[in-house]
Each structure stands twice: as C-alpha cells, then as structure tokens.
Amino acid sequence: MLVQKYFPSERMVPEKDMDACGLFGVMNISGRRFGGEMAINAIKNMKVRGSGLGGGFAIYGLYPEYKDYYALHIMFQNQNLRAKHEVEAFLKEHFYVVYDEEIPTNPEINVFFPPIVWRYFVAPQKKSEDQTVTDDEYVVNKVMYLNTCVEDAYVFSSGKDVGVFKGVGFPEEIADYFMLDKLYQGYIWTVHSRFPTNTPGWWGGAHPFNILDWTVVHNGEISSYGTNRRYLEMFNYYCTLHTDTEVLAYAVDLLLRRQKLPIELVARIFAPPMWETIERMDKDQRELYTALRMTYAPLLMNGPFTVIIAHHNEMVGLTDRIRLRPITAGAKGDLVFLSSEEASIRAVCPDLELAWTPPGGEPVVVRLHSRDHLLSLNKSI
C-alpha cells in the first residue's frame, strides 16, 4: 500500500510568489540608544520584499535596568497555559526569576493567531553538578530543553540587555503590535521582513533568530541546512523552529562565543573563498584558508544568502561568496546602516554620507567605538 490518503502539503502554497526577504540593520557606533523609527520606516519602504508572513526586530541595549540578567522572551503557542505553567515551574527550579511580565501589546492591532508572549529576567540557579558550567552554557542548555521538550513553548530570545520581538505579519504590524516605537530604545536595531518560500510562516519561524545575545536575520535559502544541522547537533544545538536560518544562529554561537574565533574568520567559514582563489594566495594565507575549509566544511553555508548577524558591540553584514542576495552598507556620522536595498537607507537618512556594496563573502563589520566598517570600503563598489 503506497499511498493511503492524499495529504496536501503545507509547503505547496497556491499562487505563491517567489521573492526575497528584506533585511535592515542600523547601529550607533558611539553606543547612543535611539528609537525604532528608522528601522520601522526602512523595512516598510521595502514592503514588496516581504509577504506579511513574518516580521521581527532585535534590539540591543533594550533593558539597561536589568542588564545583568538574562532576558527570556518566551512564546506560548495556541494560548497554551499548561505550557506556561510547565515553563514557569522549570524556570523556578533552575533560575532565580527577578521579574516577569507579559510583554505589552496593543489590542487594537490585528495580528494572526497571536501567542502569549512573556518576558522573564533571570539569573542561573546552579546545582552542585552545574558549578563547572559557565552561565552562558547553562542558559543555552536550558533554552534547548525548553524548545525541544515543552510543547507549544519557544524561547524567542535569551540574551542580556537584548530582546527579540517577532511574529506573523508585516514587520510594521509587529512593531505596532508590540508598540516598539513607543516603548523601547536601543543602540542596534535589526529587522526582517519575511517571504517564506520553503518553510511555513508561523510565529516561531519569523526572524531574528537568537541564542544568548546573538541574533541573525537572513534573506535566502541555506541549502546545506541538513549538513549544518547534523554537525551542530554534535555540539548540543537542536533545531526546532522548522526553518533554515536557525542553523546560522547556533553556528554563530558555536564559533564566536564557544570557540572564540573572530568574526572576520567566521565569515570565511560560512562563505569560504573558492579553491582556485586559495591556490593563488601566499603561503600563510593558503594554509589558513585550507585549514578553515577542511576543519569547518560542515559549517559552509551553501546556497544564496545575505545575513545581518548582531551581538553586543557588533553588527555584521555578510553575503554568500557569489552574492546571490543583495546588501548595501551606508554611513552617516555615528550611524551605520546595512540593508537589502539602498533606497530604504536613503529613505530614512536622506543626507547619507557613504553608500557601498562589498563583494560576496566580504563581511562589513560594524563595531562600537571603531571605524572597522570602513575596512570593506576599498574592496567595494
């Protein structure tokens, strides 16, 4: 008996347009916090890049009054209060919860099947056997437990002084729903407008993806997802959100936080130079890039992508090595922008001083109190 019943696939959506997601990021390199107006208006300007099936924001410098505590944003799907009780019992056992509240939302904004979204400010409460584990490692383990073992509960974000707000809708609707422009300020804002093509549009599948203070927004398709996911499972990262971008967030956490590699090298792991380019390098470089490609082959991100990766003090834009997805960087004074389209930077910053487009695989690294983003300028157009 081959086919008992015809199951319509969730992945085959009628009248599906193929298009691309929209990304935008803005950082004040002197660390001054600002409101969401630029991020919201810029992504609104790229409305055609999204389909209304996902939008989200990551904000750094969000909770200065709680900056020593991990801020857990947790969503409970299907209004599942049993999941909430289960999560809270778990948190009580493994953390000191210093404050918690429902994330305020605007009831006048219509969004699609909103879940309950709650935030908890916590500090690890380690048992004797956990004493050797670092705080960060401890939190990652607990987040992985919640994501994989508690049905209908998903941790949106788990960093200190950072938060992710996301859901199903256009990003400006998500911003209105969570009242981002009225309630919050930060020194980095990244935002994503989603056009899901091969994976479902649901609240947990919206970008940004987060683990600790790392966030990733992504445009494209990681066709190496299977290889990447299996490799990451060896390091105790489990993908539960049904979308390819998740592997990037965990790969970033593995390489940058746990293995302490600089972002410039991590960019070469995700988007390595071609072998024939490596052959033409001088000996030191050739050995380095050969070693990177051989050691980290399972973390090569294949397929078209542009990502904006952020954590405290840093925002990085990167495309795949043959740039199958667009990126433009811009700068004016202390503000540095990364965007899918130049026009949306211009729309929110009409007197922009610089606009440039790096070659594929070349990261634009925006750092606090530095001008490192200009390093990519002379390789760009």
Place this chain on the structure above:
Amino acid sequence: MNGLNVKFGMRDNFLDGLMPVSKLLEYADINETKAVIDARGLKHKELNDLLRESLQHGVSRIVINNVFGQRYIGTRLYDPGREKVTIEINNFPGNDLGAFLNGHRIIVHGNAQDGVGNTMDAGEIIVHGRAGDVAAMSMRGGRIFIRDNVGYRAAIHMKEYRDKVPVLVIGGTAQDFLGEYMAGGILILLGLTLQENDLHRANYIGTGMHGGVIYLRGHVEQHQLGREVGIRPLDEKDKEIIRNYVVEYCRHFDANPEEILQGPFIKLLPVSKRPYGKIYAY
C-alpha cells in the same frame, strides 16, 4: 505546529489598498508637455499607473520626485504610435528600473538598484550614479549608460537579433560574473573609478559567454576571465564602436573623451558559440 497560517495568512502585498487613478492624479501636476509627479509614499503600481496616465495625456517629459525604491519604473508604457517620453527620476529608483522598456528615455539623478533595464527592448537609461546587481539582464535592445560602478552579473544573458543590438556602457568597474552567459550585444567597461594600475574588480568575466563582445578599458589578469572568453586585439571597426559610445558617455556625464580613448582597451570574445554543448549531449 501551526501550519494553517500559511494558507489563511496569505496577503497580497502588491495590490492591497491601491488608490484609483482619479485619486492618484492629486500626486501629479500634468500640463500639455510635462508632468511632475511626487512619488513619496506611492506604491510601485500606483506610480506606474500615474506614468501611464501622464503618457496618455500626451506629455513629452515626466519628472518624478521623491523616489525611494519604487520598482519597475517605466515598464508598462507600451503605446505604439505615441511619441516616446523622457522620464527624469529624483533620486533612488528601486529594482528592475525600465523593465521591458519600450523606447522611452529614463534619466536617474542618483544611484539605481538591481536589475536596471531588465529585458529592456528599446530606448535609453542614463544613471548619474552607480547601479546594483544584474544591470542589463536579458537586455535585447536600446542603450544603458551608467556613470560609476555596477554590481554582480552585469549584462547577464544580454542578447541580440539582426539590427537589435543592446549596448551597456559602464563608466567605473564591475563586480564578479560580468557578461555571464552573454549571448549578444556590446558591453563597454571604462574603469574610470580605478587608479591607473588597479585591476578591475570582476572575476569570472564572461563565464558562459557565447555571443556579443566586451570592450574593457584598463587591466585584468588572465585568472579573472572565465574559461569561455579569449582576449583579441581591436580592429578599426572596434575602435569606431568604442569611439562612438565613449563620446556619447562623455556627453551624458561631462567627461573628456580623448583622455578615455587613450585606453588601453582589450576586446573579449567568446571562444565558442555553444560552450556547454558537449556537457549535455548524450
């Protein structure tokens, strides 16, 4: 897992809440020969509706102000028998500027994004700035002049047929895969944004190229070229083609043609008309 929202959440981001033309006319000031449009806040379909409306009023010149990323500007202006118009854009048009352009002239006072002149048929696009990726993609006629640099895959699958020979002139340099799968037409890269002995930025130039010609001013190394192209010396006919388009480039952007014409120029031609013929033959 809530998969239902894929089906019920589907939104039409192109056609939701569009203004009718009668309302759109408030954004335009149309007199006998000229229309001025304020594009702030207009969606791309609304802007193109207004362009078509202006065309049918019989104007010869359209100025669009406050353009921030609206796509497909100048498409859908096919109206045989009517005089062609000049469209001036201030300042930042979106993707696929002049897609399927049908003989009109577009002047951009700013940077253009990806897909300038996508499958353009006839007319002219002049960009006083730079352009993004896939400029002149599948272009089949007309001319595009870009003052500064372009991104990846410029002139990808440009084509020609008899007297329809598209031309792309780039004042600066280009990123990788310049002239990829090029099947016809003329591509001129002037390298004016580079220092004297700099190499062009592009690698994999002419990968899969099987028709047309690339004239390249400045320096490239052999490894920057795709396997399907070879360097050839210029003959008198080539020099005349280059002169004509360089003079025109300089007229648009106020540069000195004699200085540019000193070169050095090389010519890149495909080595085969069917580079992949053997791969798929079995």
